[in-house]
Amino acid sequence: MIPIDKVENIVSRFNELESILAKPDLKKDEFVSNSKEYSNLNEIISYAKNYLKVLEDLKSTKNILEDKSTDKEFYEMAEKELKDLKEQEEECVKRLKVFLLPKDEADEKNAIIEIRAGTGGMEAALFAADLFNMYQKVAVLNGWKVEIINLSNSEGGGYKEIIASIVGRNVFSKLKFESGVHRVQRVPDTETQGRIHTSAATVAVLPEAEEVDVKINDADLRIDVFRSSGPGGQSVNTTDSAVRVTHIPSGIVVSQQDEKSQHKNKAKALKILRSKLYDLQRSEQESERAKARKSQIGTGDRSERIRTYNFPQGRVTDHRINMTLYKLTDFLAGDAFKELSDAIQIQFQEEQLENLKI
Incomplete structure (x- = not known):
């Protein structure tokens, strides 16, 4: 049950x-x-409106069933009506409880996604590229805009690291559970014996912080400039346009050299730094809350293995909710991503509901 006054307040405010x-x-x-x-x-x-109506109808129906003078046919109709009303009440309560859950203030924000090749050498770099391509396709399906902030190519193809900004409606809420270690099992093109190799890539999804979210004092920053370089140390330009920003209190370091302009590189580096500091602040707050409860979904820790992509079996498995989809091709194309993402979101909400005090 949800207190009627809470629901009446929703309708009144609307x-x-x-x-x-x-x-x-x-x-x-x-x-x-x-x-x-x-x-x-x-x-x-x-x-909310239907819940209030259902409660009234339940009261009327129960009165009919309690009335000794109710004839048999009318009584049976009321019994059926009672069952239908209880199902409606259950659905309304579930939806309203989810709505009344404490809101994550970052859910509506844009996101910065960082993907880094982990163990597995060249194959890990190729997998990092596969993951980024997947998120790009998810972005297209949701009408989001993707902008690459920093990119480090691997010699054999793929990415050692890629950082991008994703802008759109509720981006962070849709991608925040992607943080962690993603593992791939497949036979590399260079493998002559047909052996399956296991590689990994780490994904970090940060809410894109604005200046109002995090105040950075200039006195807390050390800014170094240096010459940009391409693969193998090849010079990209002859000016000191690359920027490395160190946030002294936290020790966070962000380097940026994609732009030819030192000013643009500094702006991008500060954008990433601000989001990292905001994420750090949120993590500390979540850590305090987590002391009072155990989260089954995961913390978003970069070292936590969250998912396995198995190419020989055509499956993707999320270890946090023990869910497997035999739709690997569709998943990497972004089409089946929502199915797994929604399942994670639902379980997360159910865990929150268990701790919700109304």
Whole structure:
């Protein structure tokens, strides 16, 4: 059960926002803030209204069943009605509980994704490229925009490291469970004996922080400039355009050399640094909360093995929820990504619901 007053407050606030947004003289900032709240409530309002109606109908139906004068045919109809109403109530309660869960303030943010080749040499670098291509396809399906921030190619193809910004609606909420170690099992093209090799790549998904989220003091930064270099130390340009930013209090170091402009490289490096500091701050807060409960989904720790991609069997397995899809090709094409992602999200919500005090 959910207290009726909480649900009535949702309906009341929704109606109030409708009236506010209908005002012709509403200021722009008020319109933006109220529209956002209205949009959030709009996702749940039908369940809130239906929940209140179902409770009334349940009361009426129970009265009919308790009435000794109710004839047999009408009684049987009421019994069926009671069963249907209880199913509706259960669905409404589930949806409303999920809505009432504490919101992750970062869910609506854009994301910075970092993919690095791990154990496995050339094969790991190729796998890192496969993962990035997958996330690009997921981005296309969701209408997101991807911009590469930093790229380090591997000599045999693939990426030693790639960092990109992904911009769009609720990007972080859709990708945040991708952080961790991704393992691949397949036969490399160079393998003459047909043996399966195991390689890995690490993925880190950070909410893209804005200046209002993290304040960086210039006194806390050490900025070094150096000459950009390409593969094998080949000079890219003759000016000191590459930038390395060190955040002294945390020890976080970010290097950037993709742009020919020192100013642009510094701006990109600070963008990554800000997101890393924001992620560090969130991790510390989550660590405190985790002391009171055990999370089964995982912490997003970069060292935690979360998924295996097995090419010979055509399967992808997420170890956190013990779910296997025999749709590896579709998954890497982005088409089956949502199926697994939704399952992880649902289990995460169920864990949160167990700890929710209404």
